[in-house]
Amino acid sequence: MVRHVLARLGVTAFVAVLLGFFALPMLWLATAPFDAGASIRVSVPEFTLANFRALLVNPFAVGSLVNSAVQAGGAAALVVVLAALAAYALSRVQVPGRDLLLYLLLLMSSIVTGTAAMVPIFELATRLNLIDTHLGVILVVSGGLLPAAIFILKDFTDATPASYEESARVFGASPLQILRHVVVPLIRPGLATIAVWTVANVWGGFLLQFILIRDPGLAPGSVILYTLYTEGGQPDLPLVSAFSLVYSLPVVLMYVFVSGRYGFRFHGGIKR
Amino acid sequence: MGTDAAGLGRGRAMAFILPALVLIGVFLVFPALWTVYLGLTDYRLTGLAAAEPRFVGLDNYAAALTDARFGSSLWLTVQFVLGSAVAGQAVLGFAVAWVARGLRTPVRRAVEGLVLLSWILPGSVVAFLWIALLDRDGGTLNALLNTPGTAWLLDHPMLSIIVFNIWRGTAFSMMLYSAALENVPPSHLETARLAGASTACQLGDVVLPRIKGHVLTNLLLISLWTFNDFTPFLLTAGGPEGRSEILPVYVYAIALNGGRLGAGAAVSFLILLINLVFALIYLRLLRARNAPPTAAAPGGRGPV
Amino acid sequence: MISLRGLVKQFPGGVRAIDDLDLEIAGGEFLALLGPSGCGKTTLLRTIAGLETPTAGRVGIGGRDVTALPPGRRDVAMVFQDYALFPHMDVAANIAYPLRVKRVGRAERRARAAATADRLGLSGLLERRPAQLSGGQQQRVALARAIACRPRAFLFDEPLSNLDARLRLTARTFLKRLQRELSVTTVFVTHDQGEALALADRVAVMSGGRLAQVGTPAEVFQRPLTTFVASFIGATPMNLLPGRAEGGALLVAGARLTPPGPARGLPDGEPVTYGVRPEYADLSFEPREDGFPGRVGVVENMGTALLVTLEPAGGGDGPLVQVVVPEEGGEPALGTPAWAVPRTSRALVYREGRLLGAPVAPAPASAEPTA
Ligand SMILES: Nc1ncnc2c1ncn2[C@@H]1O[C@H](COP(=O)(O)OP(=O)(O)OP(=O)(O)O)[C@@H](O)[C@H]1O
Numbered sequence: 001m002v003r004h005v006l007a008r009l010g011v012t013a014f015v016a017v018l019l020g021f022f023a024l025p026m027l028w029l030a031t032a033p034f035d036a037g038a039s040i041r042v043s044v045p046e047f048t049l050a051n052f053r054a055l056l057v058n059p060f061a062v063g064s065l066v067n068s069a070v071q072a073g074g075a076a077a078l079v080v081v082l083a084a085l086a087a088y089a090l091s092r093v094q095v096p097g098r099d100l101l102l103y104l105l106l107l108m109s110s111i112v113t114g115t116a117a118m119v120p121i122f123e124l125a126t127r128l129n130l131i132d133t134h135l136g137v138i139l140v141v142s143g144g145l146l147p148a149a150i151f152i153l154k155d156f157t158d159a160t161p162a163s164y165e166e167s168a169r170v171f172g173a174s175p176l177q178i179l180r181h182v183v184v185p186l187i188r189p190g191l192a193t194i195a196v197w198t199v200a201n202v203w204g205g206f207l208l209q210f211i212l213i214r215d216p217g218l219a220p221g222s223v224i225l226y227t228l229y230t231e232g233g234q235p236d237l238p239l240v241s242a243f244s245l246v247y248s249l250p251v252v253l254m255y256v257f258v259s260g261r262y263g264f265r266f267h268g269g270i271k272r
Numbered sequence: 273m274g275t276d277a278a279g280l281g282r283g284r285a286m287a288f289i290l291p292a293l294v295l296i297g298v299f300l301v302f303p304a305l306w307t308v309y310l311g312l313t314d315y316r317l318t319g320l321a322a323a324e325p326r327f328v329g330l331d332n333y334a335a336a337l338t339d340a341r342f343g344s345s346l347w348l349t350v351q352f353v354l355g356s357a358v359a360g361q362a363v364l365g366f367a368v369a370w371v372a373r374g375l376r377t378p379v380r381r382a383v384e385g386l387v388l389l390s391w392i393l394p395g396s397v398v399a400f401l402w403i404a405l406l407d408r409d410g411g412t413l414n415a416l417l418n419t420p421g422t423a424w425l426l427d428h429p430m431l432s433i434i435v436f437n438i439w440r441g442t443a444f445s446m447m448l449y450s451a452a453l454e455n456v457p458p459s460h461l462e463t464a465r466l467a468g469a470s471t472a473c474q475l476g477d478v479v480l481p482r483i484k485g486h487v488l489t490n491l492l493l494i495s496l497w498t499f500n501d502f503t504p505f506l507l508t509a510g511g512p513e514g515r516s517e518i519l520p521v522y523v524y525a526i527a528l529n530g531g532r533l534g535a536g537a538a539v540s541f542l543i544l545l546i547n548l549v550f551a552l553i554y555l556r557l558l559r560a561r562n563a564p565p566t567a568a569a570p571g572g573r574g575p576v
Numbered sequence: 577m578i579s580l581r582g583l584v585k586q587f588p589g590g591v592r593a594i595d596d597l598d599l600e601i602a603g604g605e606f607l608a609l610l611g612p613s614g615c616g617k618t619t620l621l622r623t624i625a626g627l628e629t630p631t632a633g634r635v636g637i638g639g640r641d642v643t644a645l646p647p648g649r650r651d652v653a654m655v656f657q658d659y660a661l662f663p664h665m666d667v668a669a670n671i672a673y674p675l676r677v678k679r680v681g682r683a684e685r686r687a688r689a690a691a692t693a694d695r696l697g698l699s700g701l702l703e704r705r706p707a708q709l710s711g712g713q714q715q716r717v718a719l720a721r722a723i724a725c726r727p728r729a730f731l732f733d734e735p736l737s738n739l740d741a742r743l744r745l746t747a748r749t750f751l752k753r754l755q756r757e758l759s760v761t762t763v764f765v766t767h768d769q770g771e772a773l774a775l776a777d778r779v780a781v782m783s784g785g786r787l788a789q790v791g792t793p794a795e796v797f798q799r800p801l802t803t804f805v806a807s808f809i810g811a812t813p814m815n816l817l818p819g820r821a822e823g824g825a826l827l828v829a830g831a832r833l834t835p836p837g838p839a840r841g842l843p844d845g846e847p848v849t850y851g852v853r854p855e856y857a858d859l860s861f862e863p864r865e866d867g868f869p870g871r872v873g874v875v876e877n878m879g880t881a882l883l884v885t886l887e888p889a890g891g892g893d894g895p896l897v898q899v900v901v902p903e904e905g906g907e908p909a910l911g912t913p914a915w916a917v918p919r920t921s922r923a924l925v926y927r928e929g930r931l932l933g934a935p936v937a938p939a940p941a942s943a944e945p946t947a
């Protein structure tokens with residue numbers, strides 16, 4: 001009995017510490033953006049929306065959100081389309097060397113990280129005139145995300161019975177019609193997963209964008225956050241806090257939406 | 273599979289695969305190969321060696337391996353991976369997953385929601401949250417611990433980034449272990465409990481053997497990701513005096529900041545090799561079906 | 577109507593799922609394709625549809641060689657075992673899908689889908705998704721979709737196997753009536769022989785990628801051409817007993833039998849297999865020279881009749897013999913000595929697995945339109 005009570009107490013204490021540990025850093029994000037005297041300190045805010053107004057007049061803040069959206073949206077579109085085509089073909093057609101190809105793709109995508117390849121990626125982008133372009137970010141990021149995306153989508157397609165497609169085929173549908181009418185609607189949850197996963201990756205990504213974009217007018221939110229300094233060379237905290245909140249909201253909302261709709265299946269961004 | 277259900281045919285199948293392969297080839301495979309080449313030159317960002325890089329053989333590797341800064345960086349990386357991934361995220365993630373099973377739904381939601389939120393928030397925002405938390409003058413932590421004036425990021429840079437990374441990455445382990453624990457039949461735990469086994473015994477005898485594959489997968493993946501994580505740069509920029517300069521930051525510092533692209537590429541290649549070891553073990557597990565399909569994509573965090 | 581000549585399908589692994597098969601199916605005919613699991617029924621159907629490319633041989637539909645045509649241009653409709661109703665489309669859209677592919681206008685599509693649905697009793701369900709339908713309703717939607725494109729032939733792959741026993745009977749009757757009304761050539765795959773005998777104009781029994789016998793249900797049931805067909809067809813399997821010819825009679829399992837017509841005049845010592853259905857033998861409790869001796873081992877009540885299994889009298893390991901007796905006589909006590917007396921006119925004699933007195937070719941391949 002005593003042991004039981006102690007155990008319960010232990011669990012309660014653990015949960016309390018846990019909640020504290022994970023909530024503590026977030027307090028600042030909840031209070032500082034609305035605080036007239038925003039600083040590092042977490043305080044009961046002197047409520048104001050002035051910080052958000054300041055954001056509007058900042059030359060790069062709003063633009064950077066647009067840049068983030070363009071880069072994330074562009075990469076998501078590219079990854080979804082290319083991964084879907086490749087995954088479908090790999091799932092349904094016995095392309096020679098398919099298994100080896102999939103294995104190598106998976107291997108490559110796990111070892112060639114931004115960290116390990118930043119030098120050549122910078123070099124490559126420079127030579128292809130992709131520095132300071134949205135396209136550069138989109139292409140580089142997509143190249144890195146595609147193998148995993150193909151893998152996940154192939155899982156989805158493999159799990160779809162072929163009889164749907166065969167049925168449509170007997171009725172005379174062409175391969176492209178089958179793809180449009182049957183396959184895409186059937187693997188829509190998979191496509192949504194990939195889209196969300198790509199957007200989250202690009203939206204939160206820092207290193208590649210930091211390397212590839214020099215022009216603050218083209219930089220995404222993750223990079224612009226580090227340029228919000230006062231004239232004294234200190235981070236402009238009211239601005240930083242307000243921007244952090246605005247910049248975080250889209251991804252958080254997206255996850256809430258997706259988890260409400262499909263259930264939270266994002267292990268490492270991966271379903272199941 | 274392999275029945276061409278839609279009548280695609282080989283040609284069209286190839287046409288479907290090719291665009292993705294081209295993109296992957298150009299922006300993933302080619303950079304990896306180029307790393308190997310660049311690592312053998314004295315290529316620089318500016319100056320004479322930028323125009324005409326010379327082939328210098330293994331000089332960069334020799335230089336790196338004898339460079340005290342590289343050695344210390346490697347050692348810091350080992351600490352970072354062992355401390356924040358293996359000892360931190362994996363253990364805490366399991367503890368949360370285990371404890372959460374017994375919690376009432378609202379509490380469970382709150383715990384899991386918070387842990388997930390810390391993982392969902394963009395890295396650069398999270399870094400600022402921690403800068404605010406750990407600040408010397410007005411930081412919440414100092415106010416809480418009543419230790420005004422302690423500059424955590426300066427005095428304990430490694431500890432700071434380790435705790436930071438635990439905070440940031442525990443969610444993945446938690447989710448993976450939650451899924452794994454769902455596969456442990458409750459009847460087995462009941463049996464053990466009825467037999468009077470303590471929690472520790474239950475874990476050792478009933479749970480662990482069943483989730484071995486998950487544990488291994490988790491350790492491999494989070495180690496791989498932590499090893500390649502650049503986010504600590506946003507907290508400490510490797511400082512002070514390189515005391516938190518883990519390998520990714522080191523590469524950035526010497527290559528893109530210091531302009532020694534060749535030397536940076538050489539270190540990048542070493543990182544690639546270490547990644548390769550992790551990935552090969554992981555794919556072996558995946559093939560032997562010992563690993564859960566969960567992480568069908570090790571690149572789950574993307575290349576960033 | 578459908579004509580298959582020298583058809584071979586060999587899968588990459590080396591499996592010969594169809595092995596040099598010839599078959600003619602007449603216009604409007606309902607052919608049931610029957611056989612044990614793995615004998616190649618589905619493969620044959622898919623080859624007719626064009627979903628599999630034959631390794632050798634030709635497929636003709638409606639007098640046209642379609643071997644090289646893709647499935648969509650063969651003008652056939654196929655109903656899959658899992659129905660393959662598109663889960664993201666409602667019933668109306670599912671039924672209208674073949675028309676959509678043929679670029680029929682939206683209004684006409686709707687109208688024709690509604691008319692077809694009406695005919696199959698689906699009018700109230702047009703807005704539902706497949707997941708919101710019962711198994712029987714799904715099956716009818718699949719039929720409606722097949723009908724809607726007015727094909728020249730229907731191909732069904734075990735369309736009733738996902739229904740429960742009662743519903744299956746209803747759906748079977750429904751299907752037969754529909755096929756009569758439309759009089760569209762139909763190939764119907766099943767491994768349920770009751771279904772095959774009940775529905776089909778002709779039954780094709782397959783084994784190991786070949787046709788073992790093609791004939792009317794009565795022919796296949798009464799005169800199975802091989803011991804394989806004999807043992808496969810029938811609610812209770814045929815008694816197939818080894819024996820030999822001697823002095824103008826047949827010695828089989830302890831009985832001395834008069835051979836049926838085609839088996840007369842066999843040389844002495846010739847080994848044969850004597851076949852008689854349990855329904856075509858009588859049980860005698862008096863010793864009979866022309867009866868298989870044994871003891872009542874098992875009695876199974878089949879509702880209107882009893883199935884009695886005789887065990888060898890000495891308890892040795894001779895063959896078991898089964899007899900169907902009317903249940904009015906009451907159940908015989910276990911262990912009672914009894915004799916199973918075959919009716920000679922119904923008995924079949926096989927030599928080397930083939931029926932004596934049958935035409936030389938094992939499976940007549942010519943079309944015999946019966947409808
Ligand atoms: N795609 C394929 N690749 C290789 N072998 C196949 C393939 N499809 C079928 N087979 C083989 O061909 C043979 C015939 O298969 P088929 O599906 O036609 O049998 P079936 O008569 O329809 O059986 P069932 O009654 O179980 O549906 C089997 O041995 C099967 O294993």
Ligand SMILES: [Mg+2]
Binds near residue numbers: 617618619
């Ligand atoms: Mg079949």
